[in-house]
Amino acid sequence: MMNIPLSIxxxxxxxxxxxxxxxxxxxxEWVLIxxxxxxxxxxxxxxxxxxxxxxxxxxxFRLGPNRVGPWGIFQTIADAxxxxxxxxxxxxxxxxxxxxxxxxxxxVASLMAMAVFPFxxxxxxxxxxxxxxxxxxxxxxxxxxxxxxxxASNNKYSLIGAMRSGLQTISYExxxxxxxxxxxxxxxxxxxxxxxxxxxxxxxxIFQGHIPAVIAFMIxxxxxxxxxxxxxxxLVEAESELxxxxxxxxxxxxxxxxxxxxFINMFIIASIxxxxxxxxxxxxFGITEGITWFPEVLWFVIKVFMIILLMxxxxxxxxxxxxxxxxxxxxxxxxxxxxxxxxxxxxxxxLNFTL
Amino acid sequence: xxxxxNNKIKTEEYFINMGPQHPAAHGVLRLLLTIDGEIIxxxxxxxxxxxxxxxxxxxxxxxxxxxxxxxxxxxxxxxINNGAVCLAVEKALQLEVxxxxxxxxxxxxxxxxIASHLLWWGVMGMDLGAxxxxxxxxxxxxxxxxxxxxxCGARLTMNYYIPGGLMFDLHPNFVNRxxxxxxxxxxxxxxxxxxxxxxxxxxxxxKGIGMLSKEDAISYGVTGPVARGSGVHxxxxxxxxxxxxxxxxxxxALLPEGDTFSRYKVRIKEMWESISIVEQxxxxxxxxxxxxxxxxxxxxxxxxxxxxxxxxxxxxxVYINSTGTKNPYRLKFRSPGFSNLSVLNHISKGGKxxxxxxxxxxxxxxxxxxxx
Numbered sequence: 001m002m003n004i005p006l007s008i009x010x011x012x013x014x015x016x017x018x019x020x021x022x023x024x025x026x027x028x029e030w031v032l033i034x035x036x037x038x039x040x041x042x043x044x045x046x047x048x049x050x051x052x053x054x055x056x057x058x059x060x061f062r063l064g065p066n067r068v069g070p071w072g073i074f075q076t077i078a079d080a081x082x083x084x085x086x087x088x089x090x091x092x093x094x095x096x097x098x099x100x101x102x103x104x105x106x107x108v109a110s111l112m113a114m115a116v117f118p119f120x121x122x123x124x125x126x127x128x129x130x131x132x133x134x135x136x137x138x139x140x141x142x143x144x145x146x147x148x149x150x151x152a153s154n155n156k157y158s159l160i161g162a163m164r165s166g167l168q169t170i171s172y173e174x175x176x177x178x179x180x181x182x183x184x185x186x187x188x189x190x191x192x193x194x195x196x197x198x199x200x201x202x203x204x205x206i207f208q209g210h211i212p213a214v215i216a217f218m219i220x221x222x223x224x225x226x227x228x229x230x231x232x233x234x235l236v237e238a239e240s241e242l243x244x245x246x247x248x249x250x251x252x253x254x255x256x257x258x259x260x261x262x263f264i265n266m267f268i269i270a271s272i273x274x275x276x277x278x279x280x281x282x283x284x285f286g287i288t289e290g291i292t293w294f295p296e297v298l299w300f301v302i303k304v305f306m307i308i309l310l311m312x313x314x315x316x317x318x319x320x321x322x323x324x325x326x327x328x329x330x331x332x333x334x335x336x337x338x339x340x341x342x343x344x345x346x347x348x349x350x351l352n353f354t355l
Numbered sequence: 356x357x358x359x360x361n362n363k364i365k366t367e368e369y370f371i372n373m374g375p376q377h378p379a380a381h382g383v384l385r386l387l388l389t390i391d392g393e394i395i396x397x398x399x400x401x402x403x404x405x406x407x408x409x410x411x412x413x414x415x416x417x418x419x420x421x422x423x424x425x426x427x428x429x430x431x432x433x434x435i436n437n438g439a440v441c442l443a444v445e446k447a448l449q450l451e452v453x454x455x456x457x458x459x460x461x462x463x464x465x466x467x468x469i470a471s472h473l474l475w476w477g478v479m480g481m482d483l484g485a486x487x488x489x490x491x492x493x494x495x496x497x498x499x500x501x502x503x504x505x506x507c508g509a510r511l512t513m514n515y516y517i518p519g520g521l522m523f524d525l526h527p528n529f530v531n532r533x534x535x536x537x538x539x540x541x542x543x544x545x546x547x548x549x550x551x552x553x554x555x556x557x558x559x560x561x562k563g564i565g566m567l568s569k570e571d572a573i574s575y576g577v578t579g580p581v582a583r584g585s586g587v588h589x590x591x592x593x594x595x596x597x598x599x600x601x602x603x604x605x606x607x608a609l610l611p612e613g614d615t616f617s618r619y620k621v622r623i624k625e626m627w628e629s630i631s632i633v634e635q636x637x638x639x640x641x642x643x644x645x646x647x648x649x650x651x652x653x654x655x656x657x658x659x660x661x662x663x664x665x666x667x668x669x670x671x672x673v674y675i676n677s678t679g680t681k682n683p684y685r686l687k688f689r690s691p692g693f694s695n696l697s698v699l700n701h702i703s704k705g706g707k708x709x710x711x712x713x714x715x716x717x718x719x720x721x722x723x724x725x726x727x
Contacts, residue, residue: 238484241708319556322560
């Protein structure tokens with residue numbers, strides 16, 4: 001049997017090159033890939049919103065959206081259509097240029113991160129040898145958007161939200177980075193596809209690295225939740241304190257960009273966790289190893305959704321931290337633990353204690 | 356460190372409006388905040404956004420009608436508010452209501468208190484960012500509302516008590532449904548404890564926040580669970596028993612710490628006490644008339660009359676100054692929310708914005724009660 005995803009892409013590739021000159025075909029391919037990713041981006045974002053609303057409903061004895069289409073599956077699409085058709089409104093004294101620029105920072109940062117995702121062996125936009133580093137670098141651009149948006153809104157609530165997002169993201173980026181580094185130490189490579197291949201023989205990294213890997217995973221989940229500004233770290237939006245935080249003044253599609261980016265960022269964090277700890281597209285215990293036609297992307301998506309469900313579980317059960325507690329947690333607990341953990345991992349690798 | 360900040364970096368206090376439309380205000384309370392970064396320097400409550408001059412309207416209305424206005428003050432303890440006016444009028448007329456009325460009023464008051472505290476619990480979680488608590492609390496509050504609806508036909512503005520007794524007799528299902536509710540709530544309250552009370556983030560957010568000393572609580576005239584959270588013995592049900600409170604056994608929830616968490620614990624404990632009061636009374640509601648006949652137009656004797664009751668938020672006082680006509684010459688409500696609000700600036704200074712939200716949640720403000 002042949003590999004279905006691979007055969008689709010090769011067919012399109014061959015067909016494009018057969019009907020047009022080489023340069024034009026390449027450019028067309030680039031555009032096609034970009035469009036495919038954009039579509040994926042929008043669909044993933046929209047359906048994560050729906051999933052979140054459904055999960056919230058399950059937690060709270062509600063039904064959740066159930067009017068638009070069966071089980072409300074078209075609800076978020078209807079919401080998106082409404083947001084697209086809405087007037088983009090801003091108050092008079094905003095800094096027009098920065099105000100309009102801010103949502104793009106956020107959305108572009110999330111979109112760029114998606115390029116290096118190893119959905120499956122054949123389905124990865126851009127397999128660079130510094131994949132982890134790239135992901136990490138690009139995902140930190142988003143915070144500029146939040147800061148700029150909060151500042152340009154000319155609203156004190158937005159400003160407080162933006163300052164909070166700045167200090168939160170900058171602090172927790174350290175923990176995310178260090179916990180990723182712990183795992184990179186184990187794999188010895190920054191390339192995402194290779195990190196996954198390492199796990200084909202030795203088992204998932206969370207088992208290979210046992211104690212330090214589990215600690216790294218827990219820190220990564222905490223810091224990752226904080227970096228996506230989700231509860232219990234949603235101080236940036238903290239609706240009971242700041243109204244809506246940095247995006248108080250945004251409306252229509254600009255608001256939708258912030259909103260979608262939050263969900264895509266959650267997807268990104270979950271994906272990094274899956275790649276670094278749970279074997280990416282690899283099946284558990286290699287149960288679909290021999291089946292060549294089996295779409296490996298399915299495993300990737302299933303694992304990502306498990307992690308996302310975990311993050312949603314956090315959100316709907318935990319209260320929110322206070323801003324100084326947020327910083328205490330990072331600088332006094334997570335960061336020192338993380339550094340010790342990094343050394344521990346190095347020692348374990350040096351003594352060959354990995355499983 | 357502070358020296359360095361003062362010398363090197365120029366900081367500036369700024370002013371921000373929290374409300375009248377703000378998610379944490381639960382109504383139209385406007386707080387004028389002076390903030391330095393995140394630190395609160397001054398809180399200045401600005402009232403009047405929902406002032407309906409209820410006290411002035413009372414001077415126009417007959418005593419039966421006044422009862423109906425009191426629902427609109429603290430709408431979460433409407434039975435208790437109704438009871439305050441009824442008791443004041445009965446006191447003035449020297450009217451002794453039947454035992455059946457007293458017991459039913461006590462049960463209704465306590466169910467109201469549970470409903471009010473449940474809503475507060477849900478909203479407290481929501482203010483601190485745990486959105487799920489709200490729906491859990493509403494599930495149980497809904498059961499109480501259904502019980503009320505069956506007997507008196509209303510879910511929020513009850514108007515069940517009238518001077519001299521009750522509007523209608525109990526619904527035949529009442530006793531069974533209350534018993535079923537008691538079973539459910541006793542199962543659910545420990546669940547809620549596991550969801551929120553034990554949560555480490557919740558405890559960090561509330562312990563040691565908004566310290567209110569016993570002396571301050573007394574001097575600011577703070578009453579209700581807020582004062583009892585600071586160790587002030589002030590439960591009107593204990594100090595000046597009314598209805599049938601003198602014949603039930605219950606403990607006054609008193610905790611000495613005076614922080615947000617102790618106010619939280621006091622309310623949780625009060626719910627348990629209310630459950631025990633209802634349990635003691637539900638099986639032996641005496642037979643008898645549900646109202647003592649009064650004249651169609653009630654005229655109070657000349658003089659001043661005062662009645663205090665314990666609502667879910669604290670002490671509600673009704674002062675009636677009568678000149679012997681069918682309307683009061685002056686009617687004054689001493690509402691618990693207003694005095695409790697006065698202490699807000701004192702205890703939230705120096706905290707963060709997040710602390711202010713937690714403190715406000717622990718005070719359980721109902722704005723129409725503050726403004727009237």
